[in-house]
Amino acid sequence: MSKKIIMTGGGSAGHVTPNLALIPRLKEEGYEVQYIGTKDGIERKIIEDAKIPYHAIESGKLRRYFDIKNFSDPFKVIKGVFQAKKIIKNEKPDVVFSKGGFVAVPVVIGAYLNKIPVLTHESDMTPGLANKLATPYCTKVCVTFPESVEKVKNNKGVLTGTPIRSELFKGSKEKGKSFCGFKNNKPVIMLMGGSLGSKVLNDSLRGVLDKLLKSYNVIHICGKGHIDESLNNKEGYRQFEYISKELPDLMALADMFISRSGANSIFEFLALKKPNILVPLSINASRGDQILNAKSFEKSGYSVVIQEEDLNADILLTKIEALYRDKEKYIESMENSKVKNGVEQIISLIKKYSK
Known part of the structure; x- marks a missing residue:
């Protein structure tokens, strides 16, 4: 029955x-x-x-x-x-x-x-x-x-x-790479600012974009209305307002993430064993749950955390370089996770x- x-x-x-x-x-x-x-x-x-x-x-x-x-x-x-x-x-x-x-x-x-x-x-x-x-x-x-x-x-x-969609584990790195049109094998950074985008994350990333592109390819999910047309022809940089169907491929391609710390996103990074930098929504803009989520992931050795008040382009660049240098340590912590x-x-x- x-x-x-x-x-x-x-x-x-x-x-x-x-x-x-x-x-x-x-x-x-x-x-x-x-x-x-x-x-x-x-x-x-x-x-x-x-x-x-x-x-x-x-x-x-x-x-x-x-x-x-x-x-x-x-x-x-x-x-x-x-x-x-x-x-x-x-x-x-x-x-x-x-x-x-x-x-x-x-x-x-x-x-x-x-x-x-x-x-x-x-x-x-x-x-x-x-x-x-x-x-x-x-x-x-x-x-x-x-x-x-x-x-x-x-x-x-x-x-x-948290329940994670099975499609997420079926992403293809090759499809992601051809979708973005990346020509080289530089490591890939992916910034996701939530469905509405985040001005502070977008601005910090774009503030060090030229420096980043020397060593990395960058996928930037910037939210509705946040595309910067003047950056469209930069080699190794792809920006999207929002991505749905191709998301598993792009997540498979990415080596590191920069993101808010909503629970769904961070548990996806954990499930995929992807090193990440979290910038929780500040206490002024939320009930503070993202700050607690990020603190828990930082304590478990899964994430690097930057508080929104401390975020600027230079700090972001420093943290990205440190995260890439120590990426194996973060991946190992995620592999040992009980969750x-x-x-x-x-x-x-x-x-x-x-x-």
């Missing part, structure tokens, strides 16, 4: 991509997969492109800071709970899996009200506000960092690592807790 799972998570790509890593394995295990998200969230297009049945509900964004919408959004969340409860009652899933983000709160509560087991996954070291609110209604909370297990109340925490791709562990928990 086939089983059914409803997944949720959204608000940013980071709350959706881990779900995509699980879907092929869930189908192999005989699960019918459906998704609940918001009407116009980023998750809708990603999930519909993956041909997964999609249910849209209302949800408000829950903020830790003052905003006039703080008065109306709680009502949207309450409306979303009733919508999710009704969808779940009609669809009768065996289990609900949540990746967090504000859309998840009504879905998790809706599942709880229907007595459906709920598993949630937290990528960052400390739970986001949505996962904090959802935890009391969850059966188990899957976490990514060893340090996080004891932070989850009532013994609900399970260390699983593995989370797909199989999460699938076994989903099977265990399905009604």
Whole structure:
């Protein structure tokens, strides 16, 4: 008899991509997969492109800071709970899996009200506000960092690592090289500034680009609207606003990464054993989770960390040269890591807790 799972998570790509890593394995295990998200969230297009049945509900964004919408959004969340409860009652899933983000709160509560087991996954070291609110209604909370297990109340925490899409391991260095049109065999640095790009990362890299190109080829994912046309003809430099289909090939080609320290990205670097420099989002621009993620990776010997306040072109150049010099040391630490791709562990928990 086939089983059914409803997944949720959204608000940013980071709350959706881990779900995509699980879907092929869930189908192999005989699960019918459906998704609940918001009407116009980023998750809708990603999930519909993956041909997964999609249910849209209302949800408000829950903020830790003052905003006039703080008065109306709680009502949207309450409306979303009733919508999710009704969808779940009609669809009768065996289990609900949540990746967090504000859309998840009504879905998790809706599942709880229907007595459906709920598993949630937290990528960052400390739970986001949505996962904090959802935890009391969850059966188990899957976490990514060893340090996080004891932070989850009532013994609900399970260390699983983060689920990583199998395509990522199938990238071809040769395809990546021909896609970029690189003519030599210099080592490749790849900068990824997140889906929106990062001005401070882009500027620091471009500030030392000519020096870097003497020794390296550079792939620069600079974010929407951040292409610098004047650099298009530089030998050994390729810039893209965003990359999707070719990403596994480019990641296979890269010898080193410069990146923010969102959990999905850094666990991909760890899984691929790629030395990296992390520049976490500053505490002014976030709740500080990226700073904690980076600190954990630095402590484990996987990453070099530069705080955003300290970042400039010269420091970046110095750190790149030091990282390349010591790359074997970082690769060895990553090879000895206990944290593995989370797909199989999460699938076994989903099977265990399905009604």
